[in-house]
Amino acid sequence: MKIKALIAARSGSVRVENKNIRPFAESTLLEIKIDQLKRLSNLDGVVVNSNDCEILSIAEKKGVEVIKREPYYASNTVSMSDVYANMAENMDSDVIVYANCTNPLIKDETIFDIIEFYKNNTDKFDSVNSAHLIKEFLFKDNLPINYDLRYQPRSQDLPNISALNFAVNVISKEKMIECKNVVGIRPYIYNIDQIEATDIDNPIDFEFSEFVYLKTKTGTR
Template identity: 40%
Template structure:
């Protein structure tokens, strides 16, 4: 195990809410030759530093699939209380509850909606957390080179002296591909991101986050091209 304290337990948690709103059942609906939940489980099972994988969900279908197909591999489920899967629950309440119900030292937040995060990138984040120094969490981010405006005002450039896009300030956006944080920090902060985060920049493909039907469609086409067709060529 690659953590400062060899006794620390690393748990990867896959959060799944039944139904989902913008993309109906996006975590369990067909995605190429699989579904987003199973793809995420198989990815995490390739990360040697992880001690435990838990699917935190209020979906009976998700629990059934895990118990039938992945329990033998040690994957567990936690049946989420309905309140923490409802729109009444705030993000802060949700994150705090995730920490409170997960018996671990190091918590990894691994949503299904980032299907292309590689096992190697997850291992990199775990190593970065072990070497974090003053940082209290590690999270994946995407680089942004865009001309940003807010409330009618530019955020990151002077329109009267506009730079080339490559010369814009180095800004990043959280993409939540994976986040590593101490369980107690998660509970105390009520957020998966700590007070002093360390960032790992991902590739554009790894940064893809499925949030809309168009996102799902594009991601599935990429998956078919990069995974399914490659496997077919090997057969």
């Protein structure tokens, strides 16, 4: 079973300009993620898929495989389902570990353990997807959806509802093409803590993640 990590790094981020390659903790999110994945002994390789020549050049210098994405699959009009299928079709591996640059706080051991969990449970689940628990009072159309207003619980007693964070997703190439997704038909939702789950989606996320990352790196967290 050949297992490779896939980093998808499209250019053109709107909310945080060039977030994958802008300075972050004396490096970049892209380089940090490549270095992290290269450290994992249960991976057979790392692949960077991008439409951006600078991103691909950085990846090549880091000694990992690169795949140039066709412009259509990097546009703002293509569906993500088609992008997932296209990326999987271009992978030379049996299993894909889809890992985003924008989750820099997830630990090496967490990614390693998620991969091992997938390998040991392929008879039960067709994907393993990182998530985190949402313990908040949720409303839709002015009505609570996870508690009863007449019997408000403590926040810690709210039902366990998980939100995908896409930090790590493990799925076979075949299933990723079939489902056009990194989540299979029989997924296992693997909860991680909220710090590790942090996803950089705006400038505040970027600054927070850099602060925590540097604290962790220096051992002062």
